[in-house]
Structures are given as C-alpha cells and as structure tokens.
Amino acid sequence: MSVQAPVLEALTILIAEDSAADLLLLSTIVRRQGHQVLTATNGAEAVEVFTRERPHLVLMDALMPVMDGFEAARRIKQLAGEALVPLIFLTSLRESEALAQCLDAGGDDFLAKPYNPVILAAKINAMDRLRRLQATVLQQRDLIAKHHEYLLHEQRVAKAVFDKVAHSGCINAAPNIRYLQSPYALFNGDLLLAAYTPSGDMHVLLGDFTGHGLPAAVGAMPLAEVFYGMTAKGYGLAQTLREMNAKLKRILPADMFCCATLLCLSTQRRAVEVWNGGMPEGYVHEVATGKRTPLMSRHLPLGVLSAEQFDDRTEVWPVALGDRVFLLSDGVLDTADANEQLFGAERLLQVFAANREPDRLFEDIEQALAAFRGQVRDDISMVEITLQAGQSLRATGPLYADSGQSCPLDWSVSFEFRADTLKRYDPLPYLLQLLLEIHGLREQSGALYSVMAELYSNALEHGVLGLDSRLKRDAEGFAQYYRLRNERLTHLDTGFVRVHVQVVPTDTGGTLSLRVEDSGQGFDVERVLARPPDIDRLSGRGLSLVRQLSSAVGWSDGGRSVCVEFCWKALA
C-alpha cells in the first residue's frame, strides 16, 4: 500500500485560513497532491471565491476574522444547493462540543492541526468519492424524472386517442345505455364499445385485456376497428367474433389476450344474443319477474385459439321491453378487503336483491364496494342496457359524395346459397353492400337491411331448417329453438336459399324487387298473416315488420317464395 492514496482526478480546492503560514503550508501540501488551489483569508472572502469559482471541495479554518468558518460554511452549503461540495474544517479545537459545532454548521468532516499530509490526502479522496456519488444520484434522479414525465405525456396522448376510439360508437348517444368506467379503466385494459347495426339492433362489447398499462391498451385499437366496421356493415356476432379473434391472435404476443362479452340486443326480435369468453357472468334482468339469468363464460378469451379452433357459438335469451342486460369487469368482483377477501359474485347478488330503484343499481354497487374495502379500485367497468321500443332504423355506410350519374339502374342478379354455405356464411352484409350501389336506396338502407334479414332468417330457419316459430312462445322454448337451430345447421347437408334481385328504372326513380326462395315445406300464408302483430313479433316471422317497411309484399309457391318491393324517387 502506498503512503499516499492515489489522486483520482485533479480537483479545485478552496482553502480558507487566516494564518499566512498555515495557508502556505496547506496550499503546498494540496498542490503536491495534484490539485488546484484557491485561497481566502477570511470567511467573507471564502464565500466570494466560492461564488465566483465553484471549487469542488473546501478546507475551512473555523476561527477567522470578518466572518468565521461556521457562518461561511452555512453560506457555502446554501450556495452549493443539491450538489455535494465537501467541506472539511481545519481546527485546533479539541473539545467535542466545538467539533460537533463544525458538523452542525454543515461541515462534512474535520482535520485537526497540526496537518498530517497522509490523512489530509485520504480525507480529500474519501470526500471526493462522496461528491461523485451524490452527483451520480442527482443525475440519475433527473433522468428518471425526465423519463417519467415523458411516459406520463405518452399515456395522456394515448388515453386521448383511445377515448376517441372507445367512444366513437353510440355509447354516449344511446338513451338506453348506462355505464360506469373508472377514468383509468382503459389503462387497466378495460374496453367498452357499442354501435347500431343497419337494422337498428345494438351490439355491445365489454372487454378486458390481460395485464395493465399501455401494453394492455394497444389491442384496443384493432378490436374497436373490427367491431365498428363489421357492425355497421351488418355482420352478425359470429363473423365479428371470428374476425376479432383472428386479428388479436395474429398481432398479440402469446401471453396477451382479451376476455370479452359481445352481445346483440334486438328490439325487433325481443332477444339478446350473447358470447362470453372469460368475463365474469353478466345478467339478463327480467323486470316483470325480477329473475336474473346469468350470462356465463363459455369460451376461451379472444386471441388465444387459432381461427380453426375458435368457437363462435352464441346463446340467445328472450327479453321484454324494459328488461335490462348488465355486464361487469372483474375489477368489481376482485375488489379485495384488508384481509385479501374478494368481493365476489355472492355479494354482488346480495346487492341486486337489495336494490329497490333499478336506476340506482350502479350507485348501490359502488357503495357496497366502498363499504367492503374502504376504497374503490380504479379499474371498474359496468354497463347496463335496457331494451327500449322503436329503435329507429338508420342509414348505414359512408355517405358518398359522388353525383349518382354512374350508379347502375337496370340489372338483375340471382344467388343460390346451398347447405355448406348456409352453415358458415352470412350473405346479408354482402347483399346490402351490393344494393347500396343504388344511390336512391341508401336513405332506406336500414329498412332494406331489416327486411332482408327477416326474409333470409325466415327462409333459413323456418324453411330450410324446418323450425317451428311457435316454439318461441316462452323462455324455455326460446332456448330450445336456438339449440335446435344450431343442431340442425351443424348437420345440414341439403337445401338452399335463393335470392333474386331485380332493379328497374321508372319515370320517377326506380324499383327494387327482392325475391327470396327456400327449399322448405312452405307455410299457410293466410293463417299466419291473420295473427295479431304482437304474437307475430314474439314468435312469428316478423312479417308485420316486413309489411310495414316495404312497398309491397307477396307470397307464392305455398309460402316458399316471397317477394318484396322498394321504390325510390330520383335524386334531384
């Protein structure tokens, strides 16, 4: 070991000492150790030199004229701010009280006279290590603060974008949706989307991505895009789900997925169709009886299975006007109390049972959570949709800015969809897009889609699959109807649905004739048409709707063929 500790780096050292002899001696020692020396002969001068030169380290005599070392130390420490400028007192004082005073005034160490060059060098080196450590800590702190600021900024921007994506549907505009989402629920991966189909049904998705923070929110974009795009084009739940699953599977890493409930609420059909993959069970609340039917998770979440293995089977439940569908995220059930006990489904059901005013259900749940835990989690999502009458039919698709001069006006086309196609393909969105090439029809696209959807499902379900609409009289029959539908469709190997479209120009505009034929047994048109509209709507063929929305309806071939007409006036 060398006698003198090696100098790491030349420092600028201020020496404040009123005795000229001591000052000379110290300066010489310090310079020999390789440092640069600044001098002062009293405290005031020391403060002045420090302000001007910002030395790395200060050696300070305690007792000096004009301003003593203690006061000078205090001022220098204040000037130095957050940076560590080590200050070593030079003192002939011996009493512990006086030595303690040196440290109290901001000194970092002291050196007793007479000076020992070896000790002095070692102390300077030790203090320099501390100085560097402090500088590194400050630098890293500032770096972290900068990164943090940057991250917060990114999150704010991302949140603003996602809020627009998540709320561009009808979630805020629809009078029959109430929802509650913690402000940062999206950043915990919760996603709530709602939009109307062309026929006025409502699609709602409540999703929950794995994990937290920005990574959990990135999947929201493509999911929302598929949801809005396909809903507006008239695709059903099955196709929309397949597309969402395939897209997420393709883009997300293996450990990320999205638990989701997707539902279609149809006022026209008085039914709610549900697919639940990995979400806590939601409920259909029958207002008349108070009964709550759970909407169980039957599937793996979206983005886990390959397209071939994905299961798009849905469940259908009957709903009456005023009935409510309630969905929630796991943030509600997983709210934990001080002992890590979870709130759980049981307690939620108790809140349901105690709820007197249906419109205050969310508040009741929040209160129960707060009472359970003392503080509500920041990733809670709840949504409640009420079935209301008279959802208006809306024009769909982008509104084209072209003049209409080039739109086709005199043509016809026929399709035959056979068993294998009927099993797995829904031709309605395609047919709708085709018919929207006719500008005069765009205004009526909602009605057109609704009628097409009714006629197609009649042809498929009652015609090809031979299902009896009277089954749907009660809830049990309702479930059985849709079970049978799935079963028969899966095993279908013969049969067809034909769609003929004919468009002809007239003096004032044009006429569309839409004929739908099926391979089924037909039905007694007279008898079915004689039924009161209410029964028809619940368990019949939606024929009153068809008659109401189209210009003319006629059956032929024993009910196996139906033809409707839509007329339009030429655009001015």
Next chain:
Amino acid sequence: MSVEKKVSMDGKTLTIAIKGRFDFSSHQDFRNVYEGVYPKPEMVVVDLKETTYMDSSALGMLLLLRDHAGGDKAYIRVVNSSSDVRKILAISNFDKLFDIE
C-alpha cells in the same frame, strides 16, 4: 413469491411450483424455469398448491409456457389449485387448454 422446479428422474416430467402470489412480478422467474430445461420435457406439471393469488397476467404466463411446450401438442397439467384459483381458471375456460385437477 418464488418459483421452484423439479425434473423427474427419467427427465420426462418438469414440475413447476409457484409459492405465494402468481402475478406479473413472477414473469421472469417463471420463464427462466422452463426455458432452461433441455431436453424439453414430455409433460409439464404446474403445482399451485402454495399459490395464494393469481391474476390475468399469470394466465398469460401459462399460455407462454404452453406455447414453449409445443402449443396444441403440449400436455400441461395444472394441479392442486385452490377454489379461488380454480374459479379464475374456470371463468377463462382454461380447462380447454390445460388438464386442470
């Protein structure tokens, strides 16, 4: 939280035991445990006997493990799960991918 591994005498079965909370904080440890095993075991057993809690990122980690072990060809048993943990696995329908006991 700790993740422990045990390879059977014949080298065919890898057992991974998770103690305490099974959440994102165990991500790296969990991966290290199965990524370092050669030759790849024929069967993986995930022992949740001493797992007190499990969140959705833990489900993600199970999917990563399944991916690593061969995806659809992998055979993974999840054993000794508590009723709370079992509930989480059931809601996500993970029994369609894992053999849950």
